[in-house]
Amino acid sequence: MMQIVIASGKGGTGKTTVATSLAQVAAERGAVRFLDCDVEAPNAALFLHPVLETHRDVGIRVPRVDAQACTYCGKCAEVCQFHAIAVVGKKVLVFDDLCHGCGSCTWHCPEQAISEHLAVTGVIDSGTTPEGIAFAQGVMNVGQTMGVPILRELKQWTPATGDAPPSTSLRASGALEIRDAPPGASCPVVETMRGADFALLVTEPTPFGLHDLKQVAAIAHDLGIPAGVVINRDGIGDAAVGTWCADRGLPILLRIPMERRIAEAIASGQTLVDAVPDYRVGFQELLERIVAGVNP
Amino acid sequence: MKLAISIAGQTIDSPFDARFGRAESFCLVDSDTGAWTVHANPALSASGGAGVQAAQFVAKLGAQAVVSGAYGPKAYDTLSAGNIQRFLAPGNEARSGADILAAFRAGQLTEADGTTHGGHHGG
Amino acid sequence: MKQLVILSGKGGTGKTSVTAAFAHLASQGPLADRILLADADVDAANLELVLQPRRLDTQPFRGGQVAVINEDTCVHCGDCESVCRFDAIIETDGRWTIDPIACDGCAACVYQCPTDSIAMQEQTVGECARSDSRYGPLHHAHLSPGQENSGKLVTQVRQRARQQALDEQRQVVIVDGPPGIGCPVIAAVSGADLALLVTEPTVSGIHDLRRALQTVQHFGVPALVCINKADVYPAGAREIEADCAAQGIPTVGRIPFDLTVASAMVAGEAVTLYRPDAPASLALSALWARVLPFLLEAPA
Ligand code: SF4
Ligand code: SF4
Ligand code: SF4
């Protein structure tokens, strides 16, 4: 299965707009699985309208100490790199929000006094869209700090047999996975991109857009993932993004002009290809170019 | 009573450091005799959980009370689990560890009755 | 000293353009020389593109640690791989290596290795800077692409900003916050006196605003809302106002869709300076006039 990540660096450049339209045209030619990896602000469902039937709590495995067995030796606190477990006097404290769920304390406790429990940090919702796209999103709970464990779980998600359209199989060679990445350029973006076959970088032609595009292009480069660029709101700002891409040999695969009717349609929850069907062809060509580029 | 004062320096005359988890060092002083030692704070370079680490450190030093400018929620919980009293001293006045000791002896320090700042350091 | 943090939930709603306009407007009024700026969006540090800062001081930012295998002593037993829960240890042709990007820094492998061949190494993952800008001192930072711990870097930027503001008795600190609701946002918002959430009247903007407001409230910081590009989807703007009114959160401004904002960005200027009479500039001036009293009167 071919995996395409849609990323942007700067938020609000139209990443989800591109990802959802691409998924819709892709669904016309084969099986598609869509993962909304923006666990802090997942929005793709607002456009693709999946029926989310399945909800699974996810999180990290945090230690719980059996006070009967514990001898307060302090070994767990010593091995924990994140100071998530503290031993003072005759007490052991665990701070779930500092814990990374690495398991070191469990393995090193000489009394086997530690067991692990799931600390829920979010949920994975999944289902199918009207077009038959197998859809899943990770949603981080408010007040949580670590989105990456949710992302790792989300990437493992496979539709239950009942979810997938019966006529198509996601294992087929033509099947496609589309991941909508979070904004920014830190750890969660890397985790979303890791293992993908292609990174489609959505930007806008402004100095902010260019600055943040450079960051995310650097990640794709470091991970050895081929990349191409979509310029959204073409016509505002300046030509610096185009010049930079040309210098870097990054192909510009699609330009979406700044049009008020597009902005209005997307604001109300329509996808781009639904709102302006003229773009269907543009997205079909975009998809063909990506697929051809990855499997020459 | 054994008191740990957060300071920035090597002696009891070094300036008071209002941060707890990220204090440069702790001055451990016997409030009865005035005998003191200074211990570098191992949590200074921690990437997360500095307050917890510093709290365990002063507990190991045998402190019965600490004086700092603010305690994050985790440092507060860890200190109270170790039955260590938590005193507050305002951080915006220039003063030394010795001044803090004098204030403690004069009964001028208030005890922290909860966490005094968010203390979120990412992780 | 009061700290205003500007947030959005969804990225790209115009947070930084609002921050830049506030910086410009504040520098014109009675607060001239009494404000300080901080860019807490360390993943996408764009404020400096508008403020044209002159760097005074740059310090490396050390993030977490990563594990490194000593090839000379490794006996290729693979024990390390079995304990790594982050899939960071990879075997190729009977040799084990650690992917520094995947490594979480937990050190489980260090304790597991029978030959003590793994050590933790601290990494420099960004930088923290202090500058002079056209509207006042600026604290900003840059996180290297792909790194974690941006929450800690945000905390560092805010602490440095706060310290300078206290030292120089500056009255107002304006913080440009990161998007989302996670670690860096919490680091940006905790301990602030007031949060201004800049949203867009789109289905995504509304959805993300709700989550961002919950986060701000979770940390007990009073919030105000301003709607950018308010005229693009009036039904959405009404929904936001109703939502906020129901929660007792004042909607303090509506900024119209105005391409002047993008032109100002290209020119590297705050839109309120670039074209003071543009529709967006007028709305931003009115917004600042409404936000400021809330900030100055926020309980300490
Ligand atoms: S390592 Fe085990 S026995 Fe020792 S303090 Fe921790 S939980 Fe208790
Ligand atoms: S699982 Fe890892 S991070 Fe969590 S408390 Fe144990 S050692 Fe610390
Ligand atoms: S430090 Fe932890 S995450 Fe990194 S390689 Fe070792 S076990 Fe894996």
Ligand code: SF4
């Ligand atoms: S556990 Fe140690 S010796 Fe074994 S493969 Fe890993 S690094 Fe090498």
